[in-house]
Amino acid sequence: MTAERRTIRSAPVTQSGIPIKVVYGPGDVRTLDYERDLGEPGRFPFTRGTYPEQYRRRRWVSGVPGEGAMYSGQKPITQLIEEGLIDSGIRKGADYHVLACVDPDHPLVKYDLGRGCPPLFALWNFGDDAGRPNPRKALRRTAEGYALAVKRGLVLEFGHANGSDIFHTTLFCALCEEMGRPLAEFRGNSVNDPLAHYIIRCMAYQPLPLMWKLALDWMEWAFGHLPKFRPTNGGCAYDMRESGIDSCQELAFRFANYIEYMDELCRRGLRIDEIGHRPAIALCGEIDFFETIAKLRAARRMHARIAVERYGMDPKAVKCPPVNTNLAGTAMTKQQPIFNVVRSAIQALASVLGGVNGMELKAYTEVMSSSPTAALVINRGIEAIIAEETGVCQTVDPLAGSYYVEWLTHRVEDGARKILDEILSKGGVRACLESGWIQGLVEEGAKRRQRELEEGQRVLVGVNAYESLVEPEIPLPLLDTLDRGSPEAPYSALQREILAELAELRVRRDTVKTGRALHELYRVTREGKNVVRAMIDAWKADATLGEIAGTIRMGLGLPWDEWGMVQKPEWLHVG
């Protein structure tokens, strides 16, 4: 092999651009104080783990993506639950129209309907399970799958993220009530962080004040009514990271958003010692192995220190939330997809060594489309191999004390704290959004990542280096069985079915009852009260997602539709 072939091509910096020395030693951790900076696992400042015994007691929760874009190549959820492939939790994504808070027949939805994941827009979609006489049940698979998950008491994760979470969390509350299940038993979590999405200017469909109100109303109500539900993860770090920012920014933005929500909830009368530890810390599991580990350790320490320094808590009273990762999709390549299995394994191993309590792996088909069942099986295999064969789970935080890991943990925390302080000194996230400063950082980050790739400082195997490894075709199921329409029939059969179901619901339901419930929602909104109970009742009166959103908009003095493309229904007397 030539010397040239054996040179590492990527630059000696972490993924976030932190320069890496050739070797680390005691001098790099001189200031490290065990009690102050690390502590025992499960004890302040939680650097070494949320729980004292970590995996010796309980393995991480495997996040399983729920129904993807129109079922492509996946088995139904009901079957996956019966086969045990889904045993702890399931993530329910949101379709584009749900994220945008409009109905499936809105003119901006069209060909994208159901392409984020199967759309649920009314209690009607659940048919029998919700006691609704819906003969069509276009979304049968999805509706029955999630209804079974609710019945089995699985953890439902609402991965909408941008604050539209409340539409589906309240829909599922309505479903629980119709099924006669006590809400106190409703287990799940919602990402519910609109600020993140105004920061990255992605999924910021509705005005921020509206999404802010909805997100906080949900947090406030759920903290009070749903003991088994985490109504926010305090900051959708994953979406922000995937938009191009680095690790320090990821932590800084996550905690800046967390602080914004916690401060507001305290203003609303909730107590930080009761809610401060409830939001899970959900980060992005990146391909940079040590930086990911350092980031996860730093995240717990930051949580602990913020609780003491900002909220004046007694260190002994501070509780650490679970830490989760969603593994980075931007690390995946279209070129030679089987390499993505390796990338997933490395990301997952880093997450485990960083002490996560839950993680969700990306499918090797990430760049092509959503995951076929093969990808799900491979991912569960990766997790099982890490858990059982590698031995890394047998002792807690095995990398503690490593010169490099401790140096990098400190370096990442320090970088994050500086950015966080800057955000707070500028008046917090909402003030930074107004000036446009924080959005600029994201845009700059996205451009920098692309530049690094094009100039070769960052190597993606098979993309900008080692192209010869891409030629031999390694057969793999890549799916694409998905009906994407044709110029003659641009809507798929399922899209047509869903639109027909919506039209049918509008004709068959009792609009007087629907109108009454929406009117109540309108009144509550106008009076500035918490809208959650009224939203649940509106779902139960067969209102649709777009109608609920439109009514709340009117209650806040906004026009019915953000884009002026849809009019308020004539039978509805609000505004």
Add this chain to the structure above:
Amino acid sequence: MRIIRARPVAEHKAVKVLLAKLGLDDHTRPLYVLAQGLRDAGLEVIFLGTHNTPERVVRVALEEDVDAITLSFHTLGHIGWLTEVMGLLRVREAAERVAVFAGGIIPEDDWPTLAAMGVKGFHGPGTPVATIAEGVRREVERKKKGQGEGP
């Protein structure tokens, strides 16, 4: 939404493109990357951002007299949206003049369908933006030659 114009560095008559996403697709990261990269390559970029209808894209493209429309897709709804865009261009008798490029997550199986509709490009993940800019420039020149305006 505001239309943002990014002026190219070079002074000669630059190739002018409109860059947008249709519908509710909000994968904005590639938009920022493309806007910057195309401008760096000397193209003039009319940035329409997200949440556009086909009508708006075609209207602005014709008002601004662009050479090409570059549309980014990450939802798999590209066939329907592009069918509408191409139809509107034909109605406005501009299909010959304005090149239409599509990129993002577009399965290879769909390329022949889109090509038959007259759509160009399909540069997917991992493509340097300079390569995309070069492809656009070449296609625009080819179109101009076809119309007898070439060098």
